[in-house]
Amino acid sequence: MASSVAPVRDPGLQPERTALSWRRTIMSAVVADLLIWRGWLQTLTGFGGGPDTGLGLGGALGGYSAHVVGMGVCAAVAALTTIVLVLCAAARIRLLHSGVAPLESEGHIAVPALIVRTASAAIVTLAATTVCALALGM
Amino acid sequence: MREPAWRRTGKTPDYRFSLANERTFLAWVRTALALLAGAIAIDQLAPEIAPPLIRIILCMVLAVIGAVLAIVSYRRWAHQEQAMRNDEELPHSWLMLGMTVIVSLAAIVFAILILVQP
Numbered sequence: 433m434a435s436s437v438a439p440v441r442d443p444g445l446q447p448e449r450t451a452l453s454w455r456r457t458i459m460s461a462v463v464a465d466l467l468i469w470r471g472w473l474q475t476l477t478g479f480g481g482g483p484d485t486g487l488g489l490g491g492a493l494g495g496y497s498a499h500v501v502g503m504g505v506c507a508a509v510a511a512l513t514t515i516v517l518v519l520c521a522a523a524r525i526r527l528l529h530s531g532v533a534p535l536e537s538e539g540h541i542a543v544p545a546l547i548v549r550t551a552s553a554a555i556v557t558l559a560a561t562t563v564c565a566l567a568l569g570m
Numbered sequence: 571m572r573e574p575a576w577r578r579t580g581k582t583p584d585y586r587f588s589l590a591n592e593r594t595f596l597a598w599v600r601t602a603l604a605l606l607a608g609a610i611a612i613d614q615l616a617p618e619i620a621p622p623l624i625r626i627i628l629c630m631v632l633a634v635i636g637a638v639l640a641i642v643s644y645r646r647w648a649h650q651e652q653a654m655r656n657d658e659e660l661p662h663s664w665l666m667l668g669m670t671v672i673v674s675l676a677a678i679v680f681a682i683l684i685l686v687q688p
Contacts, residue, residue, distance in 0.1 A: 446585065446590075447589070449593065453597070456596070457603070460604060467607055542582065543592045544573065545577060549644065552640050552644040558606060559637030559640065562606045562633040567626070569613055
C-alpha cells in the first residue's frame, strides 16, 4: 500500500553496516592507545627503571628522565592519531546517517578519498609511535 | 583537497559495492591495529617471553607489518574502486595469502617461545 513511497531503508542496511565498521575501527585504535598509555604510566611510577618521581606534579620537566618524556610524547601522539581517526569516522558516520537522499545520488555516498587517506596515515603514525615506544622500552 | 584523478574516470559504482569496498578497507585497518596492539601487549604483558633484544625485535617486526598493512589496505581500496569504475576484473592481490602466512608464522614463533620459556 506504500508502494508509491520510496523505501526509507536500504534493504541491505549498507550505510548502517559501514557506520558500525567505522565504530569497530575506533575501538581497535583505542585498545592500542590504552596499551601505549599504560607503558607511559609505568615509566611515571618508576617501573621502567627511571628515577622514582611518582605521580607528583611538583617536578619540572627536568626532573623526569628522557625515558619518561619520550614515552609521554608517544602517548600524546597516539592520542592525537586516535582523535584524527575519530574525526574521520564522525564525518563519515554523519554522512552515512544523513538519510536516504544521499543514497539516491550514488556519487555522494562513496567515501571521500581524503578520509581513507587520513585514516591510513593515522594508522601509519600510530605504528611509528608503537615502534618508538618499543625502542624506548629497551 | 581534490579527489584523485582516477575518481573522475569510468562510472560511479553501485553504492553497495563502494560501501563494501570501504568496509573491507576498514577490516584490514583493524587487522593492522590488532598487530600494533599485539606488539605493545607482548612487550608489556609478557616481558619474560624471550631475551629483551629478541622480544623487542619481534614486537617491532609486528608493528612494522601493521604500518605496511595500513598502506597496502589504502592501495587495495583504490585499486578495487578503479577496477569497479572501469568495469574491469577485480585485481588479484597477494594480501590475503601474505597475511595468512605472516599470522601463522607469528603464531608458531610465539608458541615456540612460550614452550621453551624457562
